[in-house]
Amino acid sequence: MGPPMKHLLALDQGTTSSRAIVFDGDGRIRALAQKELQQSYPQPGWVEHDPMEIWRDQLDVAQQVLARAGLGAQDIAAIGITNQRETALLWDRSSGRPLHNAIVWQDRRTAEACARLKAGGAEPLVRQKTGLLLDPYFSATKLAWLLDHVPDARKRARRGELAFGTVDSWLVWNLTGGRLHVTDVTNASRTLLFDIHRGDWDEELLALFDIPREVLPRVVRSSAVLGETAPGLFDGPIALGGMAGDQQAALFGQACHDEGMAKNTYGTGCFLLMHTGTRPMPSKSGLITTCAAQTGAALEYALEGSVFIGGAVVQWLRDGLGLIRQAADIEPLAASVPDAGGVVFVPAFAGLGAPHWNPQARGTLVGLTRGTTAGHIARAALESIAFQSAELARAMQADCGRPLTELRVDGGAAANGLLLQFQADLLGVPVVRPRILETTALGAAYLAGLAAGVWKNRGEIAAHWAHERTFAPALPRMAAEAHMAEWQRAVRCTLTFAEKQTGA
Numbered sequence: 001m002g003p004p005m006k007h008l009l010a011l012d013q014g015t016t017s018s019r020a021i022v023f024d025g026d027g028r029i030r031a032l033a034q035k036e037l038q039q040s041y042p043q044p045g046w047v048e049h050d051p052m053e054i055w056r057d058q059l060d061v062a063q064q065v066l067a068r069a070g071l072g073a074q075d076i077a078a079i080g081i082t083n084q085r086e087t088a089l090l091w092d093r094s095s096g097r098p099l100h101n102a103i104v105w106q107d108r109r110t111a112e113a114c115a116r117l118k119a120g121g122a123e124p125l126v127r128q129k130t131g132l133l134l135d136p137y138f139s140a141t142k143l144a145w146l147l148d149h150v151p152d153a154r155k156r157a158r159r160g161e162l163a164f165g166t167v168d169s170w171l172v173w174n175l176t177g178g179r180l181h182v183t184d185v186t187n188a189s190r191t192l193l194f195d196i197h198r199g200d201w202d203e204e205l206l207a208l209f210d211i212p213r214e215v216l217p218r219v220v221r222s223s224a225v226l227g228e229t230a231p232g233l234f235d236g237p238i239a240l241g242g243m244a245g246d247q248q249a250a251l252f253g254q255a256c257h258d259e260g261m262a263k264n265t266y267g268t269g270c271f272l273l274m275h276t277g278t279r280p281m282p283s284k285s286g287l288i289t290t291c292a293a294q295t296g297a298a299l300e301y302a303l304e305g306s307v308f309i310g311g312a313v314v315q316w317l318r319d320g321l322g323l324i325r326q327a328a329d330i331e332p333l334a335a336s337v338p339d340a341g342g343v344v345f346v347p348a349f350a351g352l353g354a355p356h357w358n359p360q361a362r363g364t365l366v367g368l369t370r371g372t373t374a375g376h377i378a379r380a381a382l383e384s385i386a387f388q389s390a391e392l393a394r395a396m397q398a399d400c401g402r403p404l405t406e407l408r409v410d411g412g413a414a415a416n417g418l419l420l421q422f423q424a425d426l427l428g429v430p431v432v433r434p435r436i437l438e439t440t441a442l443g444a445a446y447l448a449g450l451a452a453g454v455w456k457n458r459g460e461i462a463a464h465w466a467h468e469r470t471f472a473p474a475l476p477r478m479a480a481e482a483h484m485a486e487w488q489r490a491v492r493c494t495l496t497f498a499e500k501q502t503g504a
Contacts, residue, residue: 006077006454008445009066009238011058012438013083013167014246015104015268016315018057020065021438022076023445025454027464029438031069033061040101045108045350048101051089054167055174059233066234073234078225078241079175080448082440083167085190085245088142090153090215091170093163096178099150102167103142106269106308106350110141111359122208129195129202131280131289133357137306139166140192140209147211157215164215166190168243175240177230183217185299186248189291194219196280196291199299222248222293223447241448244293246440247271251302252293253443254408254434255465257458262396262404264389264423265440266413269353270310272392273302274400285395286355293447295458303399305354305392309347309363311413313381316349323374331416334382337375342367344490345380355395356495364494382419387487390426406430410439417471425475426483435468 007030012019017037022030035057040048062079066072086105091098103109114134117123123134132138143164147154156162165173166187172180188194188201193211195202201216220226222244228237244252247265251273254263259277264270273292280289280301292300314330317323324330344366346352351359365377397404406429413419414437424431436442446461455461473480 006452007069007071007075008449008454009062009076009079010441010445010448011062011079011081011171012246012441012444013054013058013081013171015084015106018054018061019441020058020061021441021445022065022069022071023442027436027442027446029436031065033064033068035061043109047104047107049087049104051091051098051102051170054102054170058171063234073236073238076238077454078239078448078452079229080241080444080446081168081171081243082246082249082444083171083187083243085166085187085247086137086139086142087167088139088146088164089167089170090143090146090150090162090164093161093178096173099153099162100146103146105137107142108136108351108359110136110145113141113144114359117208125208126192126205129197129205130189130192131196131282132190132192133288134192135357136359137308137353138190138192140205140211143211144209154212158212160214162215163217165217168245169217172226172240172243175229175233176227179230180227181217182220182226184220184222184243185291185294186222186245187243188219190245196289196299196301221295223295223451225451239452241451242444244444244447247273247304248291248293248302249443249447250410250440251275251443252446253439253441254410255462256408257462260400260402263408263410266310266385266409266411266419268310268312270307270385270389272305272389272396274396276301276303276400281400283395283399285398286357287392287395287399288354293443295447295450303396305395307385307388307392308350308353310385310388311411312349313345313347313384314413316347317378317381323378327412330378330382331418333375334379335418337373337379340380340383341372341376342369343372343376343380344486345377345384346490346494347381347384348494352494354392356491358495358498360498361494362498364490364497366490366493382416383422385413386419386423386426387484389423390484393427404429406432408432408434410434410437420471421474424471424473426480428473428477428480430473431471432467433469433471435466
């Protein structure tokens with residue numbers, strides 16, 4: 001008999017939960033543990049997390065999942081980390097204590113700062129170097145806000161006393177007892193401070209946002225053995241084998257390794273990514289250019305469209321309106337009516353992301369009549385997720401000049417058959433759901449396993465991918481186009497209202 005099969009521990013720290021999953025060498029789930037993460041809304045448009053809660057919960061579920069799987073540190077080849085990306089944290093290097101709550105990617109407090117930079121003509125430079133737009137979604141203005149609002153933070157940062165990071169950096173710092181302050185290229189590429197062509201922090205961008213370089217982490221590959229866990233966390237040291245932002249991890253977990261392959265993750269938001277190979281593809285359609293997971297010497301890239309409110313609209317129906325008791329109730333409620341009854345829901349609770357990029361936009365519900373029921377609103381909410389994703393797919397095809405042939409999907413809401421069928425109908429291409437929906441965590445496990453030698457190459461990883469169900473388009477194209485036109489009218493209403501609110 002050969003040696004026992006090595007396992008991978010994936011830490012998946014998301015916007016609404018901290019999770020840990022153990023995968024075996026065939027990419028199958030052995031055990032899972034999860035804790036819901038508390039959200040804090042100090043002011044309208046502000047969203048924060050407690051950094052210590054993130055760390056405590058993530059460590060707790062990691063320890064839990066190993067116990068559930070009946071495994072020890074010696075059975076784990078490596079840990080892979082995936083995370084909510086643009087969320088910004090600042091902490092003291094000597095004590096490891098955070099200086100402020102984490103400012104979450106959804107937070108809009110720096111919208112005015114972004115507007116000032118745009119008015120000053122900074123966006124072309126930012127766009128050329130980072131592939132991103134000037135939007136509060138990304139990390140740089142969040143970090144600048146922290147440096148300006150935490151007492152003495154800017155002075156201390158220049159003296160090298162403070163550390164900035166996205167959630168991946170925070171977890172690695174704590175997992176290694178403060179020995180490693182690193183981030184990978186995928187997370188670095190979401191900060192507005194990273195030149196995606198050179199693969200390094202950029203001095204001109206640091207000056208633009210007034211960020212001292214001393215506060216930044218070292219940038220590493222997404223798949224590489226970085227070090228090992230500190231004593232006392234597990235029953236022995238475990239290698240850290242890699243990390244990637246959640247959407248790039250999902251792209252890797254979906255085996256979208258080749259140019260032109262695309263996936264959509266239906267999570268708190270929705271994120272559609274298409275791999276573009278080793279060349280960054282600039283967008284003319286409101287998308288962003290970003291780094292894909294790096295496993296070798298060469299940088300790789302993707303086009304990305306971001307929807308800020310995807311599955312979060314279901315949470316709002318549950319927690320805000322009380323229309324459902326649990327998220328799974330949305331599908332039967334939506335299916336209780338044959339269609340949305342003319343209701344269109346634009347869930348711009350945190351502004352509109354790609355391709356509109358309007359941080360002032362707010363949610364709009366149009367087409368209501370006396371006959372509108374909870375079922376119609378639920379169906380319109382589900383359809384809003386598909387409409388927003390369809391807009392991204394259209395923009396992506398316009399940018400790359402090639403048709404989408406299929407869309408691989410994952411994330412919690414991908415379990416919803418009604419949503420995926422409507423998505424296929426709007427796109428006019430098959431929507432393919434894999435056997436394992438946990439592709440974000442799976443991608444992190446694959447990246448770590450590749451570094452640790454569990455798999456030799458990407459080909460071995462791709463061989464594990466398998467589909468569970470394919471949703472074929474069933475709606476005539478003319479009807480699909482009519483639906484999209486109705487959606488676009490509702491979006492125009494939302495944008496018009498935003499203009500009036502801001503006096504534009």
